[in-house]
Amino acid sequence: MKKITIAIDGFSSSGKSTMAKQLAKKIGYVYVDSGAMYRATTLYALRHGMTSKDSGVDTTSLIAALPDIHISFIIAPDETQHTLLNGEDVEKEIRGMEVSGWVSPVAVIPEVRHYLVELQQQYGKDKGIVMDGRDIGTTVFPDAEMKVFVQASPEVRAKRRFDELIEKGTPSDFEAVLANIKERDHIDTTRKESPLRKAEDAFVLDNDRMSRDEQMEVLLKLFEEKTRG
Numbered sequence: 001m002k003k004i005t006i007a008i009d010g011f012s013s014s015g016k017s018t019m020a021k022q023l024a025k026k027i028g029y030v031y032v033d034s035g036a037m038y039r040a041t042t043l044y045a046l047r048h049g050m051t052s053k054d055s056g057v058d059t060t061s062l063i064a065a066l067p068d069i070h071i072s073f074i075i076a077p078d079e080t081q082h083t084l085l086n087g088e089d090v091e092k093e094i095r096g097m098e099v100s101g102w103v104s105p106v107a108v109i110p111e112v113r114h115y116l117v118e119l120q121q122q123y124g125k126d127k128g129i130v131m132d133g134r135d136i137g138t139t140v141f142p143d144a145e146m147k148v149f150v151q152a153s154p155e156v157r158a159k160r161r162f163d164e165l166i167e168k169g170t171p172s173d174f175e176a177v178l179a180n181i182k183e184r185d186h187i188d189t190t191r192k193e194s195p196l197r198k199a200e201d202a203f204v205l206d207n208d209r210m211s212r213d214e215q216m217e218v219l220l221k222l223f224e225e226k227t228r229g
């Protein structure tokens with residue numbers, strides 16, 4: 001069967017990562033979480049004092065530091081994928097509220113995007129990959145054979161994120177989580193460089209009222225259509 005490229009884009013906490021991970025496992029493809037790469041870059045900026053409440057992100061210093069930011073992935077013994085920043089496992093830290101609060105302003109910086117997009121394209125050069133993010137079907141892999149755009153209401157997404165944070169042992173305030181999601185939606189869709197938008201040839205998956213199994217069924221059917229013949 002021919003190998004294809006699968007791009008899954010959508011809003012924050014729309015469930016696209018879980019879906020992309022499950023799909024990759026099922027069809028034996030590599031999974032890459034592009035959001036984790038923006039998050040790890042943000043963590044680097046936070047740790048190196050490149051963010052301040054008053055003046056935002058120190059763009060000049062962050063751009064200068066890009067060659068020192070090395071991001072990779074490993075499969076942990078429990079079979080989950082972990083993100084490494086310069087060799088250190090930062091999976092837990094990049095999911096916290098501090099990184100979530102700073103990641104959108106970092107992700108608007110064109111040089112950061114170019115650096116990470118190039119890395120993402122390298123990961124996908126042999127196809128057989130499922131990548132999720134915001135601009136995968138539009139910018140990273142515009143020729144991807146299968147493109148999916150996932151959407152759900154902000155409230156449903158905030159509830160998912162809220163439950164996820166509790167599960168991870170870092171409970172947060174629901175209203176703060178909802179506000180963060182709405183703010184990120186705004187920044188992600190209105191930024192100049194590769195804003196979040198549906199690729200013309202993407203399949204829209206509205207998963208407000210869909211179970212994981214139902215979503216997987218839809219994705220597998222689509223995959224079958226795209227790889228047939």
Ligand code: DC
Pocket residue numbers: 012013034035036038039103104107132133134135136184188
């Ligand atoms: O998918 P996520 O919530 O982990 O992504 C974190 C942030 O990274 C999100 O607010 C927008 C940004 N992002 C992006 O700009 N482009 C991508 N391809 C993936 C994520």
